[in-house]
Each structure stands twice: as C-alpha cells, then as structure tokens.
Amino acid sequence: MRYMKLMLEYLKNYVKSRMTYRADFWIEVISDLLQQGMNLIFILIVFQHTPLLGGWTQSEVIFVYGFFMVPFGVFNTFFNIWNFGERYIVKGEMDRVLTRPAHSLYQVLLENMDPPSLFGSIVGMIVMAVCWLEMGLTLQAIDIVVFIVLVLGAVFIYGGIYTALSALSFYSDSPTGIVPLMYNIQNYGRYPVNIYNKLIRFVLTWILPFAFVGIIPASYFLEPKEDDISKLALLTPVVGLVVLGIGLFIWNRGVKRYRGAGS
C-alpha cells in the first residue's frame, strides 16, 4: 500500500517536470512509435516477397510483433534503467537511495519511470486486435485473462534480465557493452524462432529466454505450428518469476557489496 502511494507521488513529480517540455513529450512518443513502426514496415515489406516466414503468415507475424510491443512498452515504462551504473554507482547517487526505507530497486525504478513508453503497449494491442479480426479468431473471456498473465510473465522476464544486468555495476566498475549487447539479442525473440539454427533457438528459449516475451506466448492464441511452441506458452509466467527472482537475488547481493563512490 505504501509502495502504491510512493508510485503515485513519483508519477505526480514526473508529470510536473515533463510539462516543462510539452512539445518534446510528444516528439518522444512519436519517435518511439516510429522505431516500432520501422520493424512493422520491415515485416510488411518482407511479406510482399514471400507468403510465409518459417511457416507463419503475415497476420501471424504481425500479431506476434503486436503482442511483443505490449510487455515491451510496460517494461520500458518501469525498467528504464539503462544508465544505472553511470548515474547511481559512478556518481554515487546510490547512497541517497539507500538512506531511505523503501526497497532500493523500487526507488531506482520509480525515479526513472518513463510513462510515454506505454503508448507502445496501446499500439501493440491495436495491432493485435486488427490481426485478430483479420484472422477471424474468436475471443473468449479466458483469453483476456491469459493475455494479462502472459504479458506480466513477459515483463518479469525483461525486468529480471535487465535488473541482473544493471546489478552488474555493483560488481564491476564498467561492465561496458553488455546492456546494448542484450538489447540487440532481444530482437531475435520477435520473430518465429524456428527460422534460427538449433543453438540460437535453445539459447533464446532456455538461457536468455527472449523467445518467451514474443513468439512463444503469442503463439498461444494462434493455430499450432509444426514444432508447436504454443505448448510452452503457459510456462511464460513461471519463466518470468524465475528470471525476476534471479535478477532480484543478484541485485540484493550487489547492494550488500556496495561501498559508495568514495568522494
């Protein structure tokens, strides 16, 4: 309850500070969407030249992408901690965070909240709805519940992985390049995993489970394919909890090691 109130307070502050640069807010929203749009344009152009991509139709691939946008938007809103090491460790702001009673990760996340990213989730849902109608699928109440659970699981996976990566800053002075590295690997998860070779498929499913934020949960709603990854879909929340648990564990241990920047 207290954590909810904290969130509201941070949100109020965010709105106040953002309203100074109102035009910029919208430019940011639009440029975010444009970036997502680029990937959609890629898919659309690709399907002008082929009817199927690894056995998946255009509507299905776009549906998967739309699904992916939903957890990705939520994740970007609440886990906007790209520069954690730089800002909190090198500059020593972590000291300030640790003097307060709320959990350190929660504070860091709230301080960096980025609500405009939620527009991506909204667009993602619209994209899904359009594909849903196009494919003539039926909608049942249970689908919505499953959808929410799958999205939460996917957000947990992202959150866990990036929490763990950010926490690396506690252990090493400059873990250069690992975060952007991960950011690029995650692109693999947006497309049908069966187009990759066995090794990459295995890594994406079980080591860095980016397949669980896009293709696997989304396939729950689609017709089963040859390799039938949709059977794994309901594992998404489990994988999410495990990954988030690992992330939190690494974070908490890191905080214990933290000794301050010195100056």
Added chain:
Amino acid sequence: MMSAYLDFIRMRFLMMLAYRVNYYSGIIIYAINIGAYYFLWKAIYGSQETLAGFSIDQMTTYLAISWMARAFYFNNLDRDIANEIRDGSVAIQMIRPYNYLIVKLMQGFGEGLFRFLLFMIPGLAIVCFIFPVDLPTDPVVWLTYLAMLVFSFLINSQLNIMTGLFAFFVENNEGLMRMKRVMVDLFSGVIIPIAFFPGWLSSVMNWLPFQAITYLPSSIFTGRTPLAEAGSVFIIQLTWLVVLLIPIVVMWRAARQRLFVQGG
C-alpha cells in the same frame, strides 16, 4: 589554418583510441544484428532463387557490408552539437578563430578514421568468417566502393549536423535525433534494400538523400548494380553533398542570430 583543422582529426582519433575497448563489444553487437537478419532473410528466400534482383548470397554480402559501413559512417555529431548548444559552450566555440561546423566535421573524420580501422575492417573480417559472405574479387570494385564510402560518411554527417543544429530552434531535440536515426537506418537501406520497397515508396526514396548513404554503394559492392553504373551513383552522391550544404548554411546563419542558452 589547415593544420589546426587536421589536428582536430588527430585529437579525436586518439581520444577514440583511448576508449577502444568499448568498440570490441560493438563488433559483437553488429555481428548479432547481421545474424538476426541473415536468418530472417534465409527464411524469406526459402526456396526462391532471387528476390528484387538479389540472390541469397548477394543478400548476405549486402547485409554484412551495409552493417559494417554503418559501423564506419555512424557518429554522434548531432548529439555533440545539440549538447554544446544546450549547455552554452557553443558560444565560446563561436568566438574562436575557426569555423565551428568544420571543426565538428573534422572531429567526425577522426572518429570515422578510428571506426574504419578498428571497427569496420576487423568487424568485416569476423563477419566473413561466420557467415557465407562473397567478397568481390575485382580490386576496382573495392576502390570504387571505398570512394563511395567517403561520400556516405559525408552525407550522413551532413544529416547529423542538420539534426544537431535544430537544437538552436527547439529547446530539446532528443526526439528529433532519435527519429533521424531510425529514418536513416530504414531509408538508407541498412535494414532492407530499397529494391524491396513497394514501388511508390522506392520512387519517393529516389528523391531523398538516404539511399546515397548505404543502398547505392552496397549494391555496387555486392555486384547487383554493375560497375558500369558507378558513375551515376557518384553523381547522385555528389549532388546530395552539394544540395545538403544549402540548408546547413541557412540554418547556421539563422542560428547565430538567435542563440539562446538555457541556464548556464
């Protein structure tokens, strides 16, 4: 005067060299991206021999060379300029006895030289090792491509300088810079060769500078565009180089009239 400008190249090159470790992971990132698109394109081709004039081997080569060219011509001149405008240090630079924009371009050259030698070349070597890339055997193709690459760099830097200068006119051009980056990646043909675009879009692209950055040179490199047509590619690149000077000069003139530093 010239030697002062050359010194900016040297200084930036040495500065980049000090941070070279950051770029080792860059090579891996580019290889990962090339890999993602390599598998995608393989699935797209399926059993089809050629698409939009590219065979699958040419496509792989196109991917490799386009991403590695991006590794070379990419720079953050837009962010540098925008930051200096926002924190006001551009005012100090303006009263110094050199041309601010030329200095920026020289720093870009320094970074480009570094990226070419320590990012693009080793990156290309590694990528060729992993993926079935067909490098051209004709040395003339290589030389032509390298010459085009210089233009790619210049045109991309011009676009960056323009984007950066926008900071004079809007208070925060962060969004604009991001939008530019996405547009350059998509429209220059790094993500998809322009030949794949639907007809109307590729004819729009003919009237924009982006194709001169990646698509046209890479098509020569892969052999999709015969070497005989290299002349017209050079003309397109040269034309854009000249045309883009106009908005830069206009913006720079207007900017000096209305420099407004926030805080500081």
